[in-house]
Amino acid sequence: MKTIYAVLALSIASAAFSQKMLEKVEPAFWWKGMKNPELQILVYGKGVANNEVTLSDGIQIKNLQKVENPNYLFITVNTNEINVPKFTINIKNGKKNIGSYSYELKQRNSGSADRSSFTSKDVMYLIMPDRFANGDEKNDSRPDLTEKADRNLPNGRHGGDLRGIINNLDYIQKLGATAVWLTPVNEDNEKVYSYHGYAQTDLYKIDGRYGTNEDYRTLSRELNKRHMMLVMDYVTNHWGVSHWMIKDLPTKDWIHWFNDGENGFKRSNYKITSQFDTNASEIDKKYALDGWFDTTMPDINQKNPLVLKYLTQNAIWWIEYAELGGFRVDTYPYNDKEAMAKWAKAITEEYPKFNIVGETWLSTAGHISAWQKNSKTGEAAGYNSNLPSVMDFILFGEMPKAFHEKESWNGGMNRIYDSFTSDFLYPDVNNLLVFFENHDTERWNEIFNADPKAYKLGLTLISTTRGIPQIYYGSEIGMRGDKKKGGDTDIRRDFPGGWKSDKQNAFNLSAQTPQQKDFFQYTQKLLNWRKGKEVIHSGKTKNFAPQDGVFTYFRYNEKESVMVMINNNDKDQTVDLKHFAESLNGFTKGKDIIADKEFTFQNTIAIPAKTSFIIELEK
Structure with a gap:
């Protein structure tokens, strides 16, 4: 931390370290044919702004912006006016050319603008790459990156990488997942605790301990071949303290820092509800949005137009380069909301089908819904986020309580029912x-002591209700992890079989234990059934208030109807079917897709304890 505080204390105009002319150019290349032809090129080198800049082939610079730090230049060009595949950026001191860079404008892939993205047809599989599988032991540690691999350290690097994921795509596909969300894999060159990736130090480079940019694109393409897709975990709110731009800030206001804080630092108060609170104090809003998420994560100032342009172009660059199928954006409400509305709009205008889900960790549906595009609650606050998707933290919060509790007026399965009333x-x-x-x-599986019945109930719910189900690696084989006792590292355990030295390989279905098979086979059957069910993807929902701990709802459209029953009781229950007459009208039988059991509807239906039915209705 001393490095950044020292830089902040000095004049921005002084360089933090010696460097060659044109040490970095970002983005390193771009594409012709973008809907927005404007391209801003960041040029970085010691004292570069003190020299003359010209472009070859008669190309005009639309805007040349200098900033407080003379080590930066921001060059804006119109790509529609450039008719050569490559041009040269020249840095001249008088008549002497002291630096040059050959800039390439690539051709876009066919259909790139109409790239498909994740929807409610998909199931998202979340992986922490360092803990999933080690496919290339040679990149576990690298001389150019500080933290070395040591699997004995709970919070250290364990060696999982992109090749390990590629090697196990058959497993993920057989499971039934169709989208793979990786926690950040861009370079995170912090001294310790770098495996999680949220303190990124280079936004255009994959961390060498995971592989290369080419490996990342290969993973995406291998997924696409399987009619699956790669979802990038994008971080706009903060970077790592060791990021090269943080070490030598372009402008003082590139990040947020506090004159009255210790060395300029103050932690966020995490009161992100202040974004829409008409009664919030200005100091609370400032600490929420400008305070740092953690000591090693400087808070980025999206209000700065150069910062916003950098983040927007970087996001588009990764979509185009890696052929991505979506973004999950970390800590979304901690960003400046007006700037992020511009960011989301720019991306979705370039890629109209592209989906972006924001991490909206709030405690009321009103607050969460305000962050979704065209929300009436957002509109009431004079805001439209342009963000297509948000995370249902309400359902997430109620589920463990509901499945633990005995039934009551507002407890047990009534919690689930009530959460849906805010839809x-x-x-x-x-x-x-x-x-x-x-x-x-x-x-x-830690909350419920690895009880497969509890897992099946939970998975049934998120897989058959409205929305896009997301599952976390390893849960499909019963993996546990105690966050309260073991911290984050315990909920991020290594997947068994991801390392050559592992005693057991759970990626091999025939080598799974009986308990692992029980978890996996249920997940596999449910998710693969879900793939072809438009009634689940986009059908309507009719919920019936729980009765005696049994929650029943119907997913239906003009062609078909599915009846879902979840019995959370410790005892078998007999349910009166007359109560569901409005949804069962015309249906006389059905088949449970998990047990392959057929039902002929009489007056009642019996459902065993801690069991769910997913019944395709027939006339």
Whole structure:
């Protein structure tokens, strides 16, 4: 931390370290044919702004912006006016050419602008790459990156990488997932605790311990061949303290820092509800949005137009280069909301089908829904986020309580029912990410003591309700992790079989234990059934208030109807079917897709304890 504080204390105009002319050019290349032809090129080198800049082939510079730090230049060109595949950026001192860079404008892939993205047809599989599988032991540690691999350190680098994921795509595909969300894999060159990737130090470079940019694109293409897709975890709110731009800030206001804080630092108060609170104090809003998420994560100032342009172009660059199928954006409400509305709009205008889900960790549906595009709650606050999708943290929060509790007026399965009563707040309820755990939360199988019945109930719910189901690696084989006792590292355990030295390989279905098979086979059957069910992807929902701990709802459209029953009781229950007459009208039988059991509807239906039915209705 001393490095950044020293830089902040000095004049921005002084260089933090010696460097060659044109040490960096970002983005390193671009594409012709973008809907927005404007391209801003960052040029970095010691004292570069003190020299003359010219472009070859008669290309005109539309804007040349200098900033406080003479080590930076921002060159804007119109790519529609450039008719050569490559041109040269020249840095001249008088008549002497002291630096040059050959800039390439590539041709876009056919259909790039109409790239498909994740929707409610998909199931998202979340992986923490360092803990999943080690496919290339040679990149576990690298001389150019500080932290070395040591699997004995709970919070250290363990060696999982992109090649390990590529090697196990058959497993993920057989499971039934169709989209793969990786926690950040861009370079995170912090001294310790770098495996999580959220303190990025280079936004245009994959961390060498995971592989290369080419490996990342290969993973995406291998997924696309399987009619699957790669979702990038994008971080706009903060960078790592060791980021090269943080070490030598372009402008003082590139990041947020506090004159009255210790060395300029103050931690966020995390009161992100202040974004829409009409009664919030200005100091609370400032600490929420400008405070740092952690000591090693400087808070980025998206209000700075240069910062916003940098983040926007970087996001578009990765979509185009890696052929991505979506973004999940970290800590979304901690960003400046007006700037992020511009960011999301720029991306979705370039790629109209591209989906972006924001991590909106808030405690009310009103607050969460305000972050979804065209939300009435957002509109009431004079805001439209342009963000297509948000995460359903309400359902997430209620699920473990509901499945633990005995039934009561507002407890047990009534919690689930009540959470769905806020669906009217969301402009696109099918574009919610639904989940019961992720890399930041307690493992579901820890909460329920690895009880497969509890897992099956939870998975049934998120897989058959509205929205996009997301599951966390390893839960499909019963993996546990105690966040309360073991911290984040315990909920991010290594997947068994991801390393050559592992005693057991759970990627090999025939080598799974009986318990692992029980978890996996249920997940596999449910998710693969879900793939072809338009009624689940976009059908309507009718919920019936729980009765005696049994929650029943119907997913239906003009062609078909599915009846879902979840019995959370410790005892078998007999349910009166007359109560569901409005949804069963015309249907006389059905088949449970999990047990392959057929039902002929009489007056009642018996459902065993801690069991769910997913019944395709027939006339």
